[in-house]
Amino acid sequence: MPGTRGRRSDAEVVAAVHTAVVEEVIDVGMGKLTMDGIAQRAGIAKTSLYRRWDTPQAILLDALEAEFPQESPTAAPTGELRGDLVEALRLMVTWLATPTARATGAILAERERYPELAESIYTRVFEPKGGRFTGTVLRHYADTGDIDPALLTPVVLDIGEALVLKCSLDSGALPGEQTLTDIVDQAILPAVGHRR
Amino acid sequence: MPGTRGRRSDAEVVAAVHTAVVEEVIDVGMGKLTMDGIAQRAGIAKTSLYRRWDTPQAILLDALEAEFPQESPTAAPTGELRGDLVEALRLMVTWLATPTARATGAILAERERYPELAESIYTRVFEPKGGRFTGTVLRHYADTGDIDPALLTPVVLDIGEALVLKCSLDSGALPGEQTLTDIVDQAILPAVGHRR
Incomplete structure (x- = not known):
């Protein structure tokens, strides 16, 4: 129960830090993101932060990575390309509504000032999760022969x-x-050779 | 010759004010855009500004309107849909490289704070010039029968x-x-029924 234990579990600490860093970057911006600010907002000692992370940017990347959704095509080859594409875009919209997406947008908007961090978002967050929403689905249906892979x-x-x-x-x-x-109907399907 | 006349022509004043307002909004942001700042940067008296415009926002809108390009399909029905589409996107990229585009982006990024100004950019700048780059071209080829208008x-x-x-x-x-x-080849043409 909250308050009855002196220590939170590791997982609880990490979750609190992830929430804190995202709130902090939205509130104060990348330029003012500090270990102090994150520790205070998460309610933990700064020394505990340094045990796990070296920089505020490392914490932020960890948080964005943890919160970014992974799209997946339906398990069996149902031929439901259209439904799976709509679902992939729904997943994107759901993510866009989160604080994590706002934090990501804040970093990309300042990519000239933080080029390495912006680059890391692509290599560590976007690409490992499929690169692009709809990408996992489209490649799946290329594998099953429903889409000409050359069109992707x-x-x-x-x-x-x-x-x-x-x-x-x-x-x-x-x-x-x-x-x-x-x-899906008017832009993606025609581009992969599936006219309505 | 510069310096030999006491007064600039009306057109020169307007051009100087347009340049000044765009530079000013990029430098100081929407929140700090003032008649004083614009007048000083343009090198004219504030009273001259008020003779023509009521607010800094009105000046900004005028400037964005004046600088936004108008796309046009080639004059005759050459059937050169593909070339005209590429040209329309080139026009967009050329515009995106200008200070005016950066100013427009700055306003749209703060649309929650300046909803009416953001709305005016669509109704006074984008829509009168064709609504969307490629829009004028696509509607032209729908008129000539090369594209099914229902697809637009x-x-x-x-x-x-x-x-x-x-x-x-x-x-x-x-x-x-x-x-x-x-x-053009992989996304727009397939969507309007012109496969490569």
């Missing part, structure tokens, strides 16, 4: 993410279910 | 802009000629 170029793998982000930018709100279906 | 949905009209922006965001640089051609 960087541009085509990016269509879904690009349109979800553009739509959010233009409207100031995350796209709803109908827009996600439209993106 | 909001999502499809947005594919080109979305991929150019996404590519810039991911790489931190504007897309080159090969990427623009790939966007």
Whole structure:
């Protein structure tokens, strides 16, 4: 029970630190992210932070990595390419609504100032989880023979993410279910040779 | 000759003010944009500013409007849909490299704080110039019968802009000629029923 034990478990500490670093970067920005600020917000001693991490950036990357979702195609080859693509975009929209996504956006917006950190987000967070939302699904259906693998170029793998982000930018709100279906039907499926 | 006349022409004053407001918003941000700051940077009296504009926002909108390019399909029905689409994306990339585009991005990034100004950028700047890069071209070829007009949905009209922006965001640089051609060949043309 909270308050009855003097120590939190390792997992509890890590979770508290992850939450703290994301809140902190949204509040104060990358330029003012410090070990002190993170420790205070997480309610732990700074020495405990240093036992596990060397820099605020390392903590932030750990947190972004832990919170980033992994998309997966449905288990069996159901041929449900369309449904799986919509589901992949739903996963992206769900993630975009989280504080972690806001923190990621804050870093990418300042990539000129923090080029290595921005680069690490791609190599440590995005790429290990499939590179792009819809990427895992599209490659799965290329493997099953439903899609010509030659069509899965960087541009085509990016269509879904690009349109979800553009739509959010233009409207100031995350796209709803109908827009996600439209993106799949009108942009992704034609590009992989599946006309409606 | 500079320095030999006491007064600049009206057009010169307007051009100086347009340049000044864009530089000022990039330097100090929307929150600190003032008539004083703009007047000083443009080297004119504040009273001259007020003769033409009521607010710093009005000046900014005027400047963004004046600098935003207008895409146009080639004059005759050459059937050169593909070339015209690449040219439309080139026009977008050229604009993205300007200070005006950076100022526009600064406003859209703060749209929660300046919703009316952000809205005005869409209604006064983007939409009157064709709504979306590639939009004017696509509608032209729908008129000539080369594209089924039913395929020109909001999502499809947005594919080109979305991929150019996404590519810039991911790489931190504007897309080159090969990427623009790939966007047209692999994403836009399939979506309007023109497979490679």
